[in-house]
Amino acid sequence: MILLMFSITLPKLLLGVGLVAGLLTGAVALINKGQKNWVMSYLQNFTGFLFVFSGFVKAADPLGTAYKLVQYFTEFETTFEGTWMSSIAPIFPKLSEFSSTISVGFVTFEIVLGLMLIIGAKKKLTSWLFFILVVVFTFLTGFTYLTGYVPEGANFFNFGNWAEYNANNMKVTDCGCFGDFLKLEPKISFFKDVFLLFPAIYFLFTFKDMHQLFTQKTRDILIVASTILLLIYCISNFKWDIPDIDFRPFNIGKDVKTQRTAELDAMSNVQIKSWILEHNTDGRKLELPNAQYMKEFQSYKTEWKVVDNIQTEPTVKKTKLSDFEVMDLDGEDVTEEFLSEEGYTLMIVAHELKYDSEMATMVIQDTTYLTDTIMVFELETKEETQQIVRSISSVVPSDQRYVKYNWDIDYIDKYKNVIRPLADQALSNGVKVKAVMGGADEDIVRSFKNVTGLDIEFYKADDILLKTIVRSNPGVVLWNNGKIIYKWHYKKVPTFDTMASQFIR
Template identity: 35%
Template sequence: MTLTKVVIYTFIAAIAITGAAYAYRKPQNLFIAFIKNFLGAFLIFSGAVKAIDPLGTAYKMHDYFIAFGGFFPKLDPLTLPLAIFMVVLEIVLGIALIIGSYRKLTVITTGLLILFFTFLTGYTYLNGFVNPKYFDKEYVAEMQAQNQEVPMIVEFDENNMKVTDCGCFGDFLKIEPRLSFYKDIFLMVLIIILLMSLSKITPLFAGSKAGLIILLVSTAITFIFCLSNYVTDLPMVDFRPYKKGNNIPQLMVPEREAEQEFTFIYENSNSGEVKSFDMKNLPKKEDGWVFKDREVNIIDPGIPAKISNFLVLNEEGEEVNADLLEDENYNFWIVAYSLEKTKKSVFENKLNDLATKAQSDGYQVYAIASDANDDFRHDVQAAYPFYTADATFLKTIVRSNPGLVLVKNGVIIDKWHHKHIPTYEELKSEYLK
């Protein structure tokens, strides 16, 4: 899926909605009706893919709060309720636009929401032009001592961005920051058109009672749906690379290797001449050439691997990826992105018994956490090793803390939310045959 396809499908949906609404109640202005329906359908779709995985939106808010700095990191405990609020608001506003209820309030609130999104996508994209070295006081002082200025604005570099993905469509669709920013600018233009044409927006239902009922019911359903995708179970659709059936080792290989060309810049200490060289024709130091900089020309960006951050370490700090991914037998991963925030009772009442029985049948069991420690292992009396991995990586594997993942030869057989962890007998009957 691409942003272009999303726009095309939304365009088609808007035509269908406009046609159906026209048959039910003729609008004052067909063009305005189409714009509000397009915007409404777009918001509903954008909100729906995030409602499937509200934790993913909360994690993205966490990234932004850390990037903003200041007092924002203190808001981290609010990321999940804020994420759910934003998702519900987005969907309900989309529905309100389509049915034309509370025209002024709906359009203004939608405009404020999109303005907020525009700020986030703009922050994400425009940070690519900001030189991070400009804020390094020691580096700036060193350059100034050499009579060299350190510019604040530089050519766009994705590595300069503090947040590399806006999360507009959750994990369903990743789009480059530039397109995401332009997308929100386009939506703001549509909002301005609607603001200038409020009187031409025709409500689908006469009177406000029907519209109010629809919006209240939509709010309740969306809220309950969000909760069902993290409080009681895993997301109903898994958009991440660690979904059931995926072969992890295969996804760690780039679909197409990137092709780059390096240029090395040297300055001659004798003549002051500055010249560029390729890798095959580097100058000799004895001729007075001193290395100054390196430029990278990307000939083909390639298609990167869908999984590029798989790294698990044992108690000694040694990589154990092979133990987890090359085991031809079934093995169990108990994944907890934070032991500090996890539920000890799940380990004590469910996972320990499952692990003991699995180990007695010859299966390997590993606990993987970002803050693995012996104190926790002793507290819950776990008789299996605790490995360490990055918290973001663990959050991507399973949206539960803890969660259980069944793997065989690097393929994810299944995974479970901590409220739905089966007994070992159930696992043995259904999977371990």
């Protein structure tokens, strides 16, 4: 697994893409002497390489894109439900069921389209495909950005209810354009895609000026071969193993305890710079420095109300590590205890337990007892004592309703064949084993333990958090004193002896 741990911004990325595009354009000049429109050639290379790069960082983690698509589908369903277009709302839950397949196809298409731009394959078709894809991107990022103007409880299409922009109104907080490699604010993503519309439109009208590399047969072979290899690569990064390149904050070697503490401390130390006030009558906004407001707030109490404040940036940037929270089955926060656990701990992660539930009926014997009092005479003491005795009066069968859990057999087999043997070996060697589940409660866990035979401690956490930690269900994470040592897809879990020899010191 490759870990990339450096900071990058969109301007730096675009600068890098621009430099690579310049080098590619120079190479085209050497290869294709007949090319005359160098603006076209540069735009081909710039947009092509941008698509190849943005697609590749998503291909390394296709489940991340799948989860992002589910967020979009969920928001679209909610949005369309409250309009005259409600008939299409049920489509989106269906699409969510195929989010992984859509993600793989989408990412592969993006990379192959970028390659087609660079080599000039099928010029007219490529121009139209690029235009359509950029329009789709612009729609998605534009929708995400504009939801910032839609207050809680209002529908996107009720334009009269739109209010001042507030980032907290957005249900999808980033577009996922570059996966977890680079998080962009929706506004920035939207303007990026608007910018890409210009070369997209330019290609439609001047596609004949596009440069072409190699012969048509070679270009066709490259496209077909790339498509096949990319499909295999994408599938391998979630079906057969976890992503080989990890851009997420819970990467191997991350000291979660130390970093999380630093982030939380930094957030608790932010200072309020100014206050945003709104006039009760005409809705005028006023921004006052904190010191001035604290000194004069009495004079604003009757006519103004506080609607927001502006704070300093935390000294340590907030990441998903700040959201790491583990609870016991009673809902008590045990995060600190979990991260402060000394020694090695195996964490079994399941963001979703796979089962169906139904109400069932079982017959119980409802027994009625008859209580009576008798006098007992003791021969030795010649004393008489009173005793209460019970006898069965009647036994009547009765129906009792209960929740029956029907577990997915293939899913349970993963635990019986892979997880339980590992857990048993770890426990016998003094390594703690804890399971952290998404959406679990005591009844579900009790049933789950019965069918799997797992005799370990169970906890619960947010399913999105667990998806971020490891892209496998179930997945295995080895911790040591609050630090992630390694993690595995359930299909790649080694024996405990192999694990111990490589990672447990």
